[in-house]
Amino acid sequence: MDTSSMRRAGGRARRLLRDPVTWTEWIQIVKTVVAAVVAWMLAVQVFDLPQPFLAPWSALLVVHATVYRSFSRGAKQVGATVVGVLLAWATGDLLGLDAAALAVMLLAGLVIGNLRWLREESTTVGATALVVLTTGFSDQDHILVGRLLDTSIGVAVGLVVNVLVWPPLRxxxxxxxxxxxxxxxxxxxxxxxxxxxxxxxxxxxxxxxxxxxxxxxxxxxxxxxxxxxxxxxxxxxxxxxxxxxxxxxxxxxxxxxxxxxxxxxxxxxxxxxxxxxxxxxxxxxxxxxxxxxxxxxxxxxxxxxxxxxxxxxxxxxxxxxxxxxxxxxxxxxxxxxxxxxxxxxxxxxxxxxxxxxxxxxxxxxxxxxxxxx
CATH class of the missing domain: 1.20.120 (Four Helix Bundle (Hemerythrin (Met), subunit A))
Structure with a gap:
C-alpha cells in the first residue's frame, strides 16, 4: 500500500473513531454480548437452572435499538414464551410426541403468534413449544417452570443493560x-x-x-x-x-x-x-x-x-x-x-x-x- 493510500485509510479510521453513529452501534453490540453472558451466568450459577438456553437467547432478543422497544418486545417475548411452554405441556400431555402432535402444536403456535399482540414475536410461541416438547421437558413441571424462569432472567438482564448502560438516543x-x-x-x-x-x-x-x-x-x-x-x-x-x-x-x-x-x-x-x-x-x-x-x-x-x-x-x-x-x-x-x-x-x-x-x-x-x- 502506497503512502497516499495509507493516509486515506488512516483518515477513514480517524473519522470512524470520531463518528457518534459508529460508536453507538458498537456499544449496542457489546451490550448485547454482555447481556447474554450475564443472563447465562445468573441462570447457571445463581439459580442453578438446568440447560438455561433461553436466558441468553432472551437477552439477545431484548437489547433493541431503543429502550422503549426493549420494554415492549420484552413483555411480548415473555408472553410468547409462556404461551409456548404451556402449549408444549398441553401437547405432550394430550398427544405425546410424534409427527402428528408436532404438526398440531406448530400450527397452533404459529396461529397464536400471528395474533395482533404477539405478531412481532410470531415464531417465538412455536419455536419455544418445539424446543420444550422435543427435548422431553413437556411432562416435567419443574423444568417447565425453569424455562419460564430462565426466559424471565434473560429479559430482565437485557432490559437492565439497555437502560443503564448508555441507552441509545438515535x-x-x-x-x-x-x-x-x-x-x-x-x-x-x-x-x-x-x-x-x-x-x-x-x-x-x-x-x-x-x-x-x-x-x-x-x-x-x-x-x-x-x-x-x-x-x-x-x-x-x-x-x-x-x-x-x-x-x-x-x-x-x-x-x-x-x-x-x-x-x-x-x-x-x-x-x-x-x-x-x-x-x-x-x-x-x-x-x-x-x-x-x-x-x-x-x-x-x-x-x-x-x-x-x-x-x-x-x-x-x-x-x-x-x-x-x-x-x-x-x-x-x-x-x-x-x-x-x-x-x-x-x-x-x-x-x-x-x-x-x-x-x-x-x-x-x-x-x-x-x-x-
Whole structure:
C-alpha cells in the first residue's frame, strides 16, 4: 500500500473513531454480548437452572435499538414464551410426541403468534413449544417452570443493560441520514445543469429520473430513522441528563421539503424528456440561463448556502419577467413556465433545509464522539 493510500485509510479510521453513529452501534453490540453472558451466568450459577438456553437467547432478543422497544418486545417475548411452554405441556400431555402432535402444536403456535399482540414475536410461541416438547421437558413441571424462569432472567438482564448502560438516543443517526439526502439532491441538480443542453438524450433524462427515485428510497429510510429517533427518547434516562435531549421535532418538516423537491426535479426531468421526444427547439438564451440556475441551485444545496438558494429564486423571477415580454409560441411558454415553476418550488423547499445544515438535533453542542446517535 502506497503512502497516499495509507493516509486515506488512516483518515477513514480517524473519522470512524470520531463518528457518534459508529460508536453507538458498537456499544449496542457489546451490550448485547454482555447481556447474554450475564443472563447465562445468573441462570447457571445463581439459580442453578438446568440447560438455561433461553436466558441468553432472551437477552439477545431484548437489547433493541431503543429502550422503549426493549420494554415492549420484552413483555411480548415473555408472553410468547409462556404461551409456548404451556402449549408444549398441553401437547405432550394430550398427544405425546410424534409427527402428528408436532404438526398440531406448530400450527397452533404459529396461529397464536400471528395474533395482533404477539405478531412481532410470531415464531417465538412455536419455536419455544418445539424446543420444550422435543427435548422431553413437556411432562416435567419443574423444568417447565425453569424455562419460564430462565426466559424471565434473560429479559430482565437485557432490559437492565439497555437502560443503564448508555441507552441509545438515535437522533444523530437520523440527522446524518437527512444530511446525506440534501447532498444527493444538490448533486442531481448539478448533473441536470451540466447535461441538459442541446446534446441531452432521452437516456440521460431517464438516468436523472432513476436517481430521483433512489433519493425517494433514501427519504423513506430517513423517515424510519426519524420515527426511531423519536421513540428512542421514551423511557430513556439520558433524555433528562444529556445536553442532547433527543429532540428531532424539526426533522419531519425537512423531510417533507426534500420529498417536495425530489418530486419537482422528477417533473422537471420529464418535461425535458418530452421536449426531446418532440424535438422542440429551445430559445438558446432561456436554455443557458435556466440551466445555469439549475447548476447554481445544485451547488447551493450540496454545499449548503441558504443565501445562494434565495438568490437563485430571485434570478428565476427575473428570468420569468425577462421572457414574459418575448414573442414566444404558446407551447414554449407552457414548457418554460413549467420549468421555472419546478425549479422555484425546489429552491423554496430546500431554502430552509440549506439554512439547517448541518442538520443537528436541537440542543446538540457537545463534540464528544460518545454522545449518542
Amino acid at each position: 437522533d444523530v443517526t437520523a440527522a446524518r441520514a437527512i444530511d446525506a439526502i440534501d447532498d444527493r439532491i444538490g448533486n442531481l441538480l448539478q448533473q441536470i445543469g451540466r447535461e441538459g443542453d442541446e446534446s441531452c438524450t432521452a437516456d440521460q433524462v431517464e438516468a436523472w429520473i432513476e436517481r430521483s427515485q433512489e433519493i425517494d428510497v433514501a427519504i423513506d429510510e430517513a423517515w424510519a430513522l426519524v420515527r426511531q429517533a423519536h421513540e428512542s427518547g421514551w423511557y430513556n434516562p439520558r433524555r433528562h441528563t444529556s445536553r442532547n435531549p433527543g429532540d428531532s421535532r424539526d426533522f419531519p418538516d425537512l423531510l417533507d421539503r426534500m420529498e417536495q423537491a425530489v418530486a419537482e426535479i422528477r417533473s422537471m426531468a420529464r418535461t425535458l424528456g418530452q421536449s426531446i421526444s418532440l424535438t422542440n427547439e429551445w430559445d438558446d438564451e432561456f436554455r443557458g440561463r435556466w440551466l445555469a440556475l439549475v447548476g447554481e441551485a445544485g451547488e447551493a444545496i450540496a454545499n449548503p448556502d441558504s443565501e445562494r438558494v434565495a438568490a437563485v429564486r430571485r434570478e428565476l423571477s427575473a428570468l420569468a419577467n425577462d421572457f414574459s415580454t418575448e414573442n414566444l409560441p404558446g407551447l414554449y411558454w407552457t414548457e418554460y413556465g413549467g420549468l421555472i415553476l419546478n425549479l422555484r418550488n425546489v429552491v423554496t423547499s430546500m431554502d430552509r433545509v440549506a439554512a439547517s445544515q448541518p442538520v443537528t438535533p436541537r440542543g446538540r453542542h457537545d463534540k464528544s464522539p460518545l454522545l449518542g446517535g
